[in-house]
Amino acid sequence: MRTGAAFEIDGEDGGARLRLSGAYLLSTIGAVEKPLGQVSGPVAAVDLGGITAIDTVGAWLALSTARRLDAPLENGSERTERLIRAVADTGEAEEPWPTRAPIWRRVPARMGELVVEFFTALVGVVGFIGQILLAAGALIRHPRRFRGNALVNQMEKVGVSALPIVGLMSFLIGIVIAQQGAVQLAQFGAETLTVNLVGRITLRELGVLMTAIMVAGRSGSAFAAQLGTMKLTEEIDAMRTIGISPIEALVIPRVLAAILVMPLLGFYASVMAIIGGAVIADLTLGIPFLSFIQRIQDVVPTYDLWVGLIKAPIFGLIIALSGCYQGMQVRGNSEEVGLRTTTSVVAAIFMVIVVDAFFAVFFTNVGWG
Template identity: 55%
Template sequence: MNAPAAFTVDDGTLRFSGAMTLARIGDLPTRLDRIVEAPRAVDLSGVERMDTVGAWMIHRLVRDHDVRVEGASKDAQRLLEQVGKLDSPLQMRPEATPSFFRVTGQIGAAAVQAGRTLHGLLGFFGDIVISTFGMLTHPERIRWRAISRQFEVVGVEALGIIGLMSFLIGVVIAQQGAVQLRQFGAEVFAINLIGRITLRELGVLMTAIMVAGRSGSAFAAQIGSMKLAEEVDAMRTIGVSPMEALVMPRVIATVILMPLLGFYSSLIAIVGGGLFSWLSLDIPPITFVSRIREVVPITDLWVGLLKAPVFGVIIAMAGCFQGMQVEGNAEQVGLRTTAAVVQSIFLVIVLDAFFAVFYSAIGWV
């Protein structure tokens, strides 16, 4: 067994002996503190063994009294060097960054992330185009059962909430329009407002936002959960394309159903506005319908319906893309689902503004 740690003072030199370890060091630190005269050197030639506790004690002597170490073995010297490297003030809190640099850094990081996401979306759109071409040239690869299931999820199950939302929007448009037009004695022109704004903009736009929040988030959560469970990798292993099995049925269903849901939403909004006009403005339903037919051109209907499939592609693509990006842990599913909804709504509004400028340029106003 190693001898207990001890020391002697010889002509200003501290000579240690024994095992300078936690188990054998005893009251050596207390006895060292009683030394009045600071040593000039430390001799470790008699030390049999040393651990980090002994190394820390020697390091304190070297640090506090600026003495040299003699007779240390290679292992002891290496241990002393490692302890010395770790003897630095611990910063509990990071240094405060100036607000300008912090905000600039956050903006830069957000811009880089937005660029990466856009690049990923464009690549994912390319995969969708390639898969669409492959399915058109090989119709037997189309998964009709999966598409019909998505028809039910995206379309049939959404009729209730979309109808309620559209009805209330029609009522609100009629009420607010009538309040403002009453100042000029032109309440009847509220019918123009209801018909044109619902068919051109709000019918399809509000439907797209509702589908993005309802179906786009579901796409991201479903595919993300499959990605975490490694089901997507298993599909690739057995030769099944995740694009054709998971993504394309959702994209096809959303593209086909968005014009139908948008038209349905516009009709329900017109019904809500007509009911309010009948009850509050004393405009009979026959007069309301006749006025709608007079003031709403057929181009307004086409303006809304032509935008709907593009919105459907954006919503399905954003949801499936974010679902495919899930990796690591379950928290990613929630984060990617939120990102899918935010991205799809943002892109839908941006494209709606683009369509508004485009239709104005070609004269569909």
């Protein structure tokens, strides 16, 4: 008995018959599916008499072959005929992919969708900020409603818990800046300017910027995931039902915590980066650790420190707004939580870098360059 699927063509053109034989099952038709698709007519009939076993996949293959060759099916067993009738009732197979519009139409259409999505999101963010301002005004009028414990809890999560990772990251960044800077400055005999490089770039830019990126990935994503999960479990709806404002209870403590903690984290990161630069300078450049620290006070102007401290709360506000807004927009299912969390981190980092660029131009124009 034939165990695999096979076929043969008997007769001349015009009277040729396509004879199917063997087991036409899901596990066996792979060997004949492609060759059957290459058979061309004319074929008088498709003979099913040689089929020993068949399932719905085999019946569909036989039926689709007969339809393509415009030939009738003959000599099928009772089971074969029954399966063919069953699959025939499902209708013609549809294309697995819809027909795509030409690229000259797809590109403008997609650009239009992105523009609409951008302005829709912009309107949503402005509305969200408005809700926060209204809630803040209500808290000023009724200070007893302010949740101090929630603020302290969020400050601990955003700030204190982030000290180890921010400190380690900044220490290593300081080492890299000092080592790579010394290699380049050595070409001009100016290794001692490594102190200037480390001090100014960390206090002014990298300290607060890298801290903001770390907080966005760590705390901003946590805000989005926490609020998104609460939306899915209808906790936020329940809070509204019992008369508690979710903006007052959930959003404002997170926003204030990020604003208050970011300057402290940014300064801490800058200090750790300077310590890292001092360590590598002591080990490789022969600049004593204490001399490096004292030299920082001479070569770094005070306004560099203020530049970093002024930018830090703005960055904290951006991160908290992005995380809370995306979390409050979660709809539908748990997959939306992941998508919104990712969006919050990407949007926060992007906006932080854009705002940092504007600050760089602004401070240069006011003489703090």
